[in-house]
Amino acid sequence: MSNAQGNAISRRSFVKNTAVATLAATAAAGGASSLFGCAPKQVEEQQTTATGQVVANEIPEEGKIVWQSCCHCGFTACPIKCHVIDGTVRWIDNDTDGDPEFGGVAFRPCLKARSIRKWINSPERLKYPMKRVGKRGSGEFERISWDEALDIIAEKWQYTLDTYGPEAFYVCATGTRNYPIQRLMNLTGGYLGTYGSESNGQINQAATYLLGMDPVTFDCGGGLGSTTSAIKDADCGVFFGCGSGESRMCGMGEVYEAAKAREAGIPLAFIDYRLGEGSSGNPDEWFPIYPGTDAALASAIAYVIISEGKHDKEFLGKYAVGFDADTMPEGAPANSSYMDYIMGTGYDMIPKTPQWAAPICGLPSERIEYLAHFIADADTCYITQGYGPQRHHNGEWSAMAIAALAVITGNIGRPGTCPGLNGKGMQLEFDGGMWNSVPIGTNPVKKQISISGRFNAIDHGPEMTALTDNVKGGDKLNVGIKLMFLYEAGSFGNSSSDLNWAATILEDESKCEFIVGSDVIMSTSLPYCDIILPDLMYQERMNFVSTVTGGSAYGFVFGRPVQEPQFECRLSYDWCADLAERLGLRDEFTEGKTWEEWMKIRYEEESRPSAPHGNAPSFEEGLEMGFWRDPEPAEPIIAMDRFVADPVANPRTTPSGKIELYSEQLATIRDTWTFANGDRDVVRPVPSYFPEIEGVADVNDTYPLLFATWKAKNQFHSRYQVIEELQQACQHCLWINPIDAEPRGIQNGDELRVFNDRGEVRIMARVTARIMPGVVGMPHAHRRQMENGVDVGANANTLTSHHWSPISKNCPSTGSTLVQAEKA
């Protein structure tokens, strides 16, 4: 290393002598005692080739530390320690002061966050306001000024308000975040609301009917159960459709909690159509079933448990109605209890034996019996589900049937349990979420549609009613969506199902007359916009985010800008204020406050008091720290603990106040609604199975493969996809089992065409035994790229169906889709 040592002063050091001097002084003051007992501390090194080129694996300078967060992925939010040099991020580190030992608390983000500097300054970022000049979807735009853009928007806003009223306004924003534009809309009369989300629409409603919520704490809201960390007090854990190795993959996420349990000797079972990364190296944990058949498996598990008398009779008697004839509500028909469905004494009169379920779900009956004993023979079993099982046409019933297993075994409300719902993220509050925001106020428009209904509402809004489309807050819509804001809505063009159909609706300018997009990088959605506004990167503004973890720690990121705003990009709060001025509402919109002042108020009023140990820093202290990690150990959050401790004092929001294995509300829905999918929309008042459209029961010679998706490791809703390094590291492939690949002559790496009547994509094959025979799948939300009617970018939703679920009217967007695959 003599050369490098001789060259210890870098090019940058010559330029920035002061920085080197400072660092050298720091090193000396610190004593530089080496962890590994090696040479004295080096400041930095520089390596050059013989021709004088700088080899880049130099040791970069420390630079200035600025904390920020990576907060796109929805269920985890990670702090990143940015080393800023010459006014921009040079490299990213993680929470280096945490406990590095396995099991310890240290916030270690995933590969996406660690690549973020290539996102922040991507050559593809939006730079200026733009106006559409070609037809919708063509992607032809011209640069305009901010004044012109805001003038156009203000004019269209007023026109839409005068012509159609506030119900014609709509905001499509990624996730459930609140945005300044919603605050402004609320000031001009409101906008058509949505319930649910593409992630969890089905489980959200299913949980409400089966388990209800706590009216005070709202626990089980959103289909969220206990934190995954609760598993530490269980004897075993069962995970239905949990891809946490891909979706909650950071060092404080669910995947870490599961790994800790495994190493503590707690046996785990993962039920999924693919061997996910959470079980990498541990394939015994995998119990494969076909997509959309979770309820069949859960019913068969229940059959074994009940047949052997291993259900928790005491728990059921005290906390639930509808298990058997003894606890049925008055007036319910005979033989209509949950037990009647399971044992075959009611409904379809089929006993849900393991032999019945085996050919449906593809899992051998003895494995089903094994799972039943795995769950029932443990004192405490942690039962949870990801969002995959419920993202189906029959997803509400998958969600309920899984949760029913926790009910009948009494694995609810005590340490080590989860009521069969999704793993709740641990976070501090921030305006009801984890992201920074201004308060959006109250929406005067009370009508809501399901989030999947937005294309329907653009296409034929006035035909949508309460009894056919589950319109809430009114009998029907009076007007379709006419003015829409797509705010960071990569999801609009990505996680919505049947995108070719959706595109035809957006292309028709007579339907939604005016669409504004605000984003940072051109997304699949933006070509359909009439005006595009360039936003600041999160990392370019004061960006307050609560960390979200699997339940072992609380933290908060007081993010400050890592660089100056670039080009003509503007903070959305600021341009919304300018738009408010054009509408005569600036003072009402800002209340005289800057973004920073709102951040302080929201933090001090919402987040700081929500810290469970009362030790969160003040706003000013937090800004100084950049990142606060609660030093106190975090205890798991146990769903329904208040109810189980005292069911009389803390009833659920269900009509009976108890868990409802028989729901009269569902019986009423069955009897009064009209269903879009006719006989294929099955509604029963008990957790049960029915075959989804385009599921195992519909496999045919033309489209013989079940199609499914999971969350990509390297992007979310196509965000970060511009980062070449991430694309190289995790290549977009269609997983196909060797049994399906061989007769098609498909080998690893072949280019495939995957298609059905809705569309066609081109994608590379990954031939792998990690996916069940008869099932193919890919990470969802890869950026759609149309060439001659074929999606060569291979977005899964070019293929997925719009068969929405019977009750929550949520689209599958991950299943309920049949395809064929062949070599291109």
Add this chain to the structure above:
Amino acid sequence: MTQYGFYFDTSRCTGCKTCELVCKDYHDLGPDILFRRIYDYEGGSWIKTDEGAWEKTAFNYHLSISCNHCDDPACVNNCPTGAMQKDDETGLVNLDPAACTGCEMCVKTCPYLAPRFDETMGVARKCDGCLARVRNGEEPMCVGSCPLRALEFGPIEELREKYGDVCQVPPLLEPTTKPNLVIGTCQAIDSDTYNLDEGYVANPLEVI
């Protein structure tokens, strides 16, 4: 000299590739140069049962492999200019780019693909174990970034004492260069259920 090396736990690794991307960020490598590769090794078979269900022996595990800073390094032994060398104090194998002529002997002879030829620079590039960080008393970047804590770095004798001396599992070849690597095995490797011989690297384009 105290020889340093890596420990890698196949039971913990989820193949997330954070280590790989952290290395790229810190060393500013761009998409085409990898100092750390994550192999997806998988295989197994499926048989349909009489009741129409499936029995399987499918398995997978990952290997995150960088330079193994071998005791008998092929890259150093075959380097005609002495550009590739072992650090006197740590045994970490590193390259003096000023002395590298780009002959690619190291690229051709390393059994672990650790040195790669950088077309733009005209020299070989490889993991040096973040030597300068190690001299500063810090760990290599990849180690402290692993969300699952599947990587460790330290004096190889200490790692072997703690974790044993397995340094080869498929798809790695039988060692010929005395690698300073310790591999923690997993159920997929240890259990008789799974036939590792029928496995393969499923992501060849990701480990260029």
